[in-house]
Amino acid sequence: MPYETVESGVSPRSRVSETARRLADLSLAANEGDHLGAEVELLERLGVSRPTLRQAAKIVESDRLISVRKGQGGGFFATRPSAADVIRAPARYLRLNGATLMDVHVVTRLIATEAAALAAACKEDGLREALRAHRDALAAITGADDTPESTILQETRLARLLSEMSGNPAIGLFMEIGYTFGREEQSIRFYQQAEDRERSRVLQVQLCDAILAGDPEIARLLMARRTAMIVEWLTKES
Known part of the structure; x- marks a missing residue:
């Protein structure tokens, strides 16, 4: 078998790492959802053993770059990590190293101030319409819809x-x-007072x-006012 020759004289850890890298490269060269091949096809293509391929696949799958499906029509498929997948590790790192919400803010x-300025130059109709709809929804909030949870969501x-x-991704x-x-900082309680929620909505609008x-x-000026408001609240909490 070809993989028996390729793997000879190479440590198992190195084989798995190299195979994981090659699998990731295959996914990145394809479009999301593309079929990269069945297991037997990838064994031949990568020149590795079944245990090596499966260990490597677990690594790449944990990075959300492939999905492995069993059964008829199964095999290896290109996937892409979502923002939620990507941010878990840095958020956990910050927390484990003692970062506070003020540090992050x-x-x-x-970054938020720059985002506001760049957004003002956006000409994409769909995004502008979504922002207009968000603005109108904010202006219409009253009564029971006015809650801390809804404000955070906004x-x-x-x-x-x-x-x-x-x-800019x-x-x-x-x-x-x-x-x-x-959101994971349980000790900070924003928007508990109605006047704070109203202040936030006015600035958003x-x-x-x-x-x-x-x-x-x-846009820069108003975003700076919003971030100053958050600093004010964080200072009170500390």
């Missing part, structure tokens, strides 16, 4: 919209890490209006 506030939706409108990644870290008007400087 010091970084993400700068903040997260806006952050994701601005990240997408910025056209790095902005989306780092803002998502910040929001994930914040004004920010949406500035972005829809294509004014990056006003």
Whole structure:
């Protein structure tokens, strides 16, 4: 068998690592959902043993770059990690190393301000319409719909919209890490007071209006006011 020759004289760990790298490369060269091959085909293509391929597949599958399906029509398929998959490790790293929400906010506030300015230059109709719908929904909130949970959800939706409108995937990644870290911080309780929720909504509506008007400087200013509001609350909590 070809794989018996290729694997001879190489440590098992090295074989698995190299095979995992090659599997990842195959996935990245394909489109999401593409069939990369059945197990027997990949054994021949990669020149490795079945145990090596299966160990390597577990590594690449944990990175969300392939999925392995059994049965008729099964095999190895190209997949892509979601933002949620990517952010778990850095959020956990920050928490294990003693980072506070203020530490994270010091970084993400700068990124958020840049995202707002870039979003103001976005010309994509679909994204602008989504932002307009978000703005109108905010302005219409009253009574029972006004809760801390709904306000946090609105903040997260806006952050994701601005990240997408910025056209910079790095902005989306780092803002998502910040929001994930914040959601997991149980000791901080935002938006418990109705006046705080109203203040947040007013600033969100004004920010949406500035972005829809294509004014990056006003968008920066309003985002800076929003982040200053968060700093004010974090300072009170500390």
